[in-house]
Amino acid sequence: MSLEKNSELDQANLRVIVAACALAYICVLGFLPGHEVRTYLPVIVYIAVFLLASIGFRQVIARWPGHYSARRVLGMIHDYTGTSFGLVVGGEAALPLYAVMVWVNLGNGMRFGSRYLAIATGLALLALLIIYRLTPYWQAHPFMVLMLMITSTVIPVYAHLLLERTRKASEEAIAANLEKSRFLAQASHDLRQPIHSIGLFTACLREARLGQDERRLVDSIDRSLLNVSQLFHSILDLYTLDNGRVLPSYQTLHLGRFLADLVRQNAEAARWAGVALRLRPCSHWVRADPALLRTMVQNILSNCLKYGAQRPVLIGVRKRGDALVIVVHDQGKGIAPEHLSSVFEEFYRVRQRRDKDVEGVGLGLSIVKRLGELMAVQVAIRSRVGHGTSVCLSGLPQALAPRQACVGEGVHQTGLLTGLKVCLVEDDHNVLLATQALLERWGCSVQAESNGLGLASDCDVIIADHDLGNHATGIECIDQLRQQRGWAVPALILTGHDVLAIQAQLQDRQIAILSKPVHPAELRSSLRELGRAAMSR
Template structure:
């Protein structure tokens, strides 16, 4: 690590400084030359400054067109800077002494932006330039004390900057080590915590389908509500962490907006029922060019907030066209937010505190995550609210995809289709998750064969469900590929994972295999299975 923040735009920043300082120096030089009794000096300075600025503009254009780390271009930029400064101080003599400040700025600036190696090179160039100026200028030859002072300053200031860079680099390395250790811990904790939450969710769904009395059903509801709260909090913390570490990248795709919003509504149906909320979707048939997973996360957080803060009232998820772009709006009829709180609601961990809100769960990350994801996707998020009347949060600026319509089979499959008789091969190395998933699938009428790793023989099945991380030499993707090869057909498959879904999808490189993030809601699992079953009867 040679640079302080190791920024990708370091060369561009230095080029902007070059143009700025060049412009300021040009004003001073030309003003000084205009007061000179020798007219030819003004002409010489004008030619020198014009040539310097022309090359500076060309360098900036080169950096904009070909960004990145090019050592030769950096060295050329330094040579150009010191040559321009030297010529100016040689031509102007005593009157150009203030230009030394520019030389010192350029020296330290190259080191702070490009690292200690470039700081040493820049210092060498600066000392060489001062010696050349002193040798070629009569005034400087007559002022050895001034030359010595400038040389000492040119060596001492970069040396001090070098010391600061080393200390700062050491601090950054420690921070990087701590971040790496934290990343590893959170990655492992993420997977390990998702597994039991996922298993509890599935076991709870099994209990819900059993013949329970009213009291027992109420207890199951309470377990499910608490589990949902833990799951939401867990996902919010992980979303915030991945955004903090730059691990999220937007990958736009053509996405039917109605399908996406209806899927979010379906995933929140049970939570809405607990809160006495009726979820309604009013969306057009447009398709947006946006990252479907990130957009789903944004809408999910908004709908979760609307349910949380507007119980026993309807919530509307709708779309609207504005100036050729699509907006997604989430309306609730809850208690609303006062004007005092509105400017702060997108801040991390900020919660609107009002009377009798101690039972409202959460840590104040939802809207912060929504805005940060929106910035990543290039869309804006706004909020308006009236106390006692409700709140509207809007995602603005989604580009509409006007290409040929293609709706994936998974999007059109009926989520309530029966699963009776569906033969499933379930591969999962966690015993509790394996037992919970198999029990639930059998309650839905499926015939289930289980395995903890790649089966050694072919079995009779319609589709494969596998965990991605099997703690073996093979992943769930390897299992699916092997079973497809063994059966000689492209069997429908589903992956579940406790890791980052986007990373798994990138490693999988097969858009036909859906990937669900643990903990998976039973309704979501059933909807995807219904869609996969629909594929089995689609015409070839």
């Protein structure tokens, strides 16, 4: 509706402008040598009246927007009547007003479609015939009239062909985009599963007693998997942003614990890079989207580990007015001033010597910038070659600590997983085995199920894949178990599908969600939170 209203209003605005130009042209024409003002006075008066009527017509459209076919046709008749009167009275000198006819014809067709283009063309030909019958000059030049009528026909026909090609190209582009979306959705799910299971199997190996050589092999597998996972997430993040499907979902976060979790999740990658991650303690609470903020900070940390290897990285929080600023500072190579204005562009990388071994395609900071714009968070970067780089995320609004935040704070996290009863529901056999093995190594008691049909459990925590085949979804499985237990058992959804779509389905169920591939440290952190919730019941 808004597109149609705007198109009709735009046409009305242009009508007022053209009428004003036509009035100015006729007024100037009256003062040219060999011309008298009184000759053109009827035309001037008529166009002035036409201009006033056009202004009133525009106000009507603005006051009552919408698609009214009769009003659009009336607008065409109004335009052609005014132009025809000027051409009849003005004679030879008024011929340039014919351009107004062409504008009326094409303007209606381009704005409102081929049907209105055909109506405008018919009215234009009728107007030309009437002018021919009423104007001696035109009757004396029949071939000129024939040329004008041919022009009034050929141009709209050509415009119609262009409109049809544009429409077909637009439909094909929309269809191709939908097909691409379906392909990416399915491909991302199919790729997430093996990456997710490999990560969990690797974590199981790390928990085992390995020799030095075997541990080096596991590290190599983990590093390669981390690079693939980060690239995979970056491409999907970029695709999701391009489709405008990312909307912030704000929550109240303890910023210190939030950043501490990220440091723990990056501990292995930091060890491989020889980087000491240092976090200054922070007791502030903030209002933000945890998933988007995690992606932003994670991308910044990934860059620090890539380009600041063997050097410490400091993460801190500052107060700036009523807002908070997250600062991540590394002591790496730094960025030359000529590159700083371009580092937020997609696929832009600052190439230096020996950087050929640095993984990545230059999407990290681009995604940080775009996510920051979604949350009204300003992203700034300062750097000196040879001294390091600082990235600041400013504008994070402070929040009051929720009352329930103190519950269970005194419980030691290290003991939360030992003996924790987990009901694991996953239809992918490899993922089920990998997740079960890892949870059991963490001390959990696991009930592993490949589907949610007729499920019964005395678990403390539920972990379910969202897509469980044709029989049920993870949400339905959690609802069923909660109904059986008689209380809202803490639950976590693991999914390889669109997280935003699933979050919309969760509504107020109090179910956490993680997107595959899930880093083991992130899974462990989430499981600890669920275990704490189960113990505080």
